[in-house]
Amino acid sequence: MLLEIPLDFMEGGLYRQITSHLEKMIHAGSITPGSRLPGTRELAKILGVSRSTVVEAYCLLEEKGLIIQKGRSGAFVSPTAAHFSCVPVMPADEIHFDQERPTPDLIPFEPLAKIAREVLIEDEGRIMGGCPPEGMAELRMALLEHAVLRGIPACPEEVVVTSGGKDALSTVLCSLKKKGAGRIYAEILTYSGIKDIARNEGMALRHVPLLADGDISMLENLGERDILYLVPSFHNPTGRTLSTDVRKEILALRKKRGFHILEDDSYGELRYGEKSVPAMKALDEGEGVIYIGSFSQVLFPGMRLGYIVLPAPLKECYIQTAALRQGQVSSLVQLVVWRFIKTGNLSEAIERARSILSVRMDSLYSSLIHTFPGFPVFRPEGGVFLWFPTGNAEGGTAAALASSKGVYVSDGGSFSLSGKRICSVRFSIASASAEKMEDACLRLAGVWKTFR
Secondary structure (H helix, E strand, O other), X not given: OOOOOOXXXXXXXXXXXXXXXXXXXXXXXXXXXXXXXOOHHXXXXXXXXXXXXXXXXXXXXXXXXXXXXXXXXXXXXXXXOOOOOOOOOOOOXXXXXXXXXXXXXXXXXXXXXXXXXXXXXXXXXXHHHOOOOOOOHHHXXXXXXXXXXXXXXXXXXXXXXXXXXXXXXXXXXXXXXXXXXXXEEEEOEOOOHHHHHHHHXXXXXXXXXXXXXXXXXXXXXXXXXXXXXXXXXXXXXXOOOOOHHHHXXXXXXXXXXXXXXXXXXXXXXXXXXXXXXXXXXXXXXXXXXXXXXXXXXXXXXXXXXXXXXXXXXXXXXXXXXXXXXXXXXXXXXHHHHHHHHHOOHHHHHHHHXXXXXXXXXXXXXXXXXXXXXXXXXXXXXXXXXXXXXXXXOOHHHHHHHHHOOOEEOEEHHHHEOOOOOOOEEEEEOOOOOHXXXXXXXXXXXXXXXXXX
16 A cells, blocks of 8 residues: 655654544545555655654554554554444435435346446457547437437437536536527426526526416516526426426427527436326427436436437537536446447336336325325326425425434425425435335324324
8 A cells, every 4th residue: 555644844743643644544434444554664665754653653553443453464454443434324214205316226237237347348448548529429329219219309410428417407508608598497496406507607597487387478588598497207396297288388489489498308218107298309390409318317327427419509519518527428338328228228227117116106105195185296107206295384394304203305495496485395216115105104194294
């Protein structure tokens, strides 16, 4: 181990400086329990001090119970030395509806691992040489073919590979700003991250009513410099879906007023309801809809890969912006995902995820309406979110009460652009199994029983 420690030779007390720094690293967990420290001669040479200085430091660390010295075998960090683990461990009795991290049964680990091994062996390192900023040509074609399942007519030149949905969202907003766009409009309840992204891009963010209710009159105020950000399928946070008729009305108004539509379809493929609703991009006859798709939300979030379908006039600006911000998406990840799609594994993984999530949503919905009869709970037709009205209690209060029973939900107020009182919470079923739904609702009944 090449271990560098900052020392102040003018201050003196070198062995205590070494002890103090190693103690900090051990407590932080950056030197993990069981790790072998450098030998005293080796560390003395690295630091430019006498061996006796290092010996004194190690003896002091041993007195503190932080290391164990085993003669010629060397010095090792004590198994009980670290004050905390770098990897958080959730208590077994906690039920988390406040997270979007998928449970292991949603992640297609085995086929991904098999393909990754094959890629590393068969490619012989060629993929490490990089690829075009818009992404591998083979992957872009595969993504285009996959987008057909959402009814999207596009050509390969319009598809760009991204590092997940958030990357695409922030980069396209920056690109549109360079093209003259100045304001973003979003529904009054929407993906909470849009607030920080808009602020980071220096763009004004305004809100319109929930469009699933059918009132789109506010959109009459939008013009050519405006962007309408929408999550039309399995909306975050409400779980609702815009009907085809409402989508067509919005598109007709877009054509008339000239504003851009940014369609976030991160959950669009996770449909388990009976009725299919095509993407807005599939219904658009012009170049006004920018489509964002992502596999990062549920299937393999750690790989951070998605795609964006851009109108031709915007593509060059988008690629230039992306190149300055984050560069290209990992070539290895792109190749793995390309093979994952071409071998049919993606279709199988999506079907499996739909099946699992459908059972979870049914279980959660049934448990909620049984436990809280009379509450107006809407059952989503897909995705991972369910919006629950908490009667006379603010979402933050309801979430705090729930956490006291080991059940964690998201405060509905965190998704609001109005700043007004929101008496609702959001459930996410990504991290909670179907078997836990009834238990969670029974716990909630104990602290939410006064809600009206």
